[in-house]
Amino acid sequence: MTAMHPSGPGALRLIFPQWQGAAGAGAVGSLPAGQPHQTQLSYHLGPSLLELLSPEHDGPTAFVPVSTDTSEAAVETVDGIYARSAVLLQLQEAVRVMQEADPQSVVTFGGECSVSVAPFSHLAALYGDDLAVLWVDAHPDTGMPGDGYTGFRSMSLATLAGLGDPEFLASLPAVVPAGNVLQIGLRDWQDPGIETKQRLGIRSVGITDTPEDTRRILEWLALTGATKLAIHVDLDVLDRRDFADRTGSGTRGVRVPDLLRIMDAVGEAGEIVGLSLAQHAPLELLRLGGLLRDLPV
Template sequence: MPSTTTDTTPHGAHLRLLWPEWQGAGADMVGHLAPEFPLDAARRAYTVGTTVLQAVLPQNGGPVATVPVPMGDPGGELRDGIESKTVLTQQLSDALKIIKEQDPARITTFGGTCTVSVARFTSLAARYEDDLAVVWIDSHPDVDTGATDYNGYHAMAVSMITGHRDPEMSRLLPATVPADRVALVGLHDWTEDAYQHVGEWGLTSFSPADLRTSTQPLLDWLASTGCSRLAIHLDVDAVDANEGALGLGKVPDGLTGAEVNRIARDLQGAADVVATTVAEFFPRDVLHVQQVLRGFPLIGG
């Protein structure tokens, strides 16, 4: 399928990339964390979340491209410890093609699961080489691999970006970001078999408590990398679920929404932000409306 664009991107432009990828979240996990919805609707909630983000957030004034995402069920294929690997590999290839064609200096991405950051962060790593750092705001480290217990690809995003990745998919990536230039922010929920990779690979992590009153520890880390350019990823489950359940998993005791906003603004004052992702938005209220209106007169579905 061809990509959808609203304009031709001039060199150095700010591209908005819409990537409503949903296959990266393991089907069993989605069913477990969102049992109030039919599984087919819950799995595709990430596509709804992408649409909502594009509708409610300000336009950037630049071109918009959409990564084609099939809505049909891939049939639960599991290869090399990755569920739906074939369709996810094709999406990664399509996204990289769009980015290469557009050649933007900055990219804002709305997803979709956390894996929507892989193509654009590695593309910008190729563009800016050793002058790019990554701040990954997430309750989880996303450092699973095909050898760990969870088969959902969205939990492998940081692994892919830092080069600890699936060999087949890694051949597509234009570059990686060394682990010592990646900071995990808001980390406080994980599975033990993957968490060990944080220390083994040399990633820096900050718990919510570390940044509760000040962003300075993170700014000090950013200064230590020597990088002037920054890519920021936000998994919305980093926001304390006691404040609002924005993600699939309702993770309590995370950063507040105000703290996430303050951290991002402080980072913007300290570096040239060349990429921002908003991912894993699971709009439960919107899904509830969908279910209420399913089969409704003159609406159907």
């Protein structure tokens, strides 16, 4: 499984606990009452747990500072983007961190889905058309400001591909051509972002639990001619029978063995220089925290 881990000179582990891209303050299930932003803030906690549970890393680690201000002013929706000011500032800070570290490869622990934009943009500036992006996600993430849902996570892939808010685009060192992007495991075909996905011409491969999926992905990769890979994995793509600590529901997701099979195959076909794990929402720990607040501890 070593092909799964971007490594070598300049490898970086990036901790980016951004939560503001997940718009809306609604609670989930039995989360503590009276704490309306706790579901979003779970994305702030998730990256630290991912780092804690991951194999030892002997390369550099960088942190993107993320505000935990949940005041009305801090999360105000402006120009169709929730908490626009914070999200833009944190994107720019993530770009600065990447430029300062100047890694040849990066593993990112997020945070909601938009945490991949800055590191993948850095890799696009470094490798140009030799970089292909595999976006493993149940949702297209190709929304635009004004589509309805205001969370920037739903716009992250469109932004990376060069469409979106002009100020966000101006903050990026590079974008990825839509022809070098493949969506894997997409299930939400009712998402408003589907229209932008189709306009961009981004292709997708569903997961049918057969080797045919892998063959189609490898054929697409060969057509791009790219030898470097950046892989975004939104944990909500996984089947709940294998992983439940994330938002969303259903048991029609990608099974973990299938994901690992695909990762192994693409790792043999190209060099994985970017890997992001996003949308880790440790809701059970938040519920435990609520219990602890009510106990005489």
